[in-house]
Amino acid sequence: MLSKARKLAEIVAVALLTAMFAAFLLQIFMRYVVNQPLGWTSEACVILYIWTVFWTSAFLLDESEHVSFSMLSDAVSPVARRVLTIIGHVILGLAFASALPAIVDYISFMKIDSTPVTRIRFDIVYSIFPVFAVAVVIRSVLALYRAIRGRNESPSHTPEAL
Template identity: 25%
Template sequence: MNTLSGWIESIEKVIAMILIASMTIVIAAAVLFRYLLNAPIFWASEASIFMMAWLTFIGGSLGLKYKSQASVTFLVDRFSDNGKRVFEIVSYVIILIFMALLLYLSYQWVFSSSHQKSTSMRIPMWIPYLSVPVGLTFAFIHLLNNLVNLFKKKQQGGEPL
C-alpha cells in the first residue's frame, strides 16, 4: 500500500508542477495580451479555472497524504495514547466511508455530463469534471494507506501518538 501511495504522490507532484507553471503562463499571457496588445485571449480565464480545479483536488489529496489538514485537537489531546489511536482509527473509517460515497457520486456525475462542451474552449466537460473523482480516488488511497500504517505501527510496537 505504501508503494502505491508513494507512486501516486509522485504523479501528483508532477501534475501539480505542470498545472502551476501552465496557469502562470496562461494568466501572464492573458494580462499581456489584454493590456499591452489590446487583444484579449478569450479562453484564458476558462483554462485557468479548469487548471485551478485540477490543482485543488490534487493538492487536497497531497494534503491528506502528508496529514497537513487543519484540525482542532483540544478534545483529542485529553485522551490517553490508546484513546487517541482509537479516535484516529474511527475518524479514518468515517472519512473513508464518506469518501467512498463521494467517489461513487462523482463518477456518476462525470459520466452523466459526457455530452457537454465548455463555453470558450469547446472541450468536453468531462475533462475538467474528472478532477473531482481523480483527486478523491487519490485521496482515498492515501487515507487508506495512513489507516493501514496506523495498524502496522501499533503491531510493530511503534512510538505512541
C-alpha cells in the first residue's frame, strides 16, 4: 500500500512538473514567436512551482535528500550525533505541530485575496503548505523513533532496500 501511495505521489509530482514546463514553453512561444505574451503563464509557473516543491518535500524526498546543516553533527561522536538528532527532531516536530493551527488559520484568511491575473484565491494556491507541515511532523516523529531505537538511517537507504 505504501508503494502505491508513493507511486501516486510520483505521478502527481510528474504532472505538476509537466504542467509547469508546458506553461513555460507556451510562455516562450507566445512571447518570442507570436509576439503576444500571456500573463497567466508566469503565474501558473509560480503556482505550480510552489506546489511541486512542497508536494515533493512532503511525500517523495527522504530525510537524507533534504537540505541540512550537519557540520556540527558530523564532527561529534556517534552517541553525541544521536543526541543531536533526537533534539533536532523534537524541536522540528514540535515547531511545526505547534504552528499548524496558525498555518491553517492564516491560509484560510488568505481567501480574501487572489492572484492578479488568474484570480485564483491565495488560500487555494498555498493549501499545499499545511499538508507539507503535517508531513514534516509525521517524518519528525518517525525519525525520532528511529533515532531513539538507534536506527538513524531512513528505511530506503538501508542495504536491503538498495
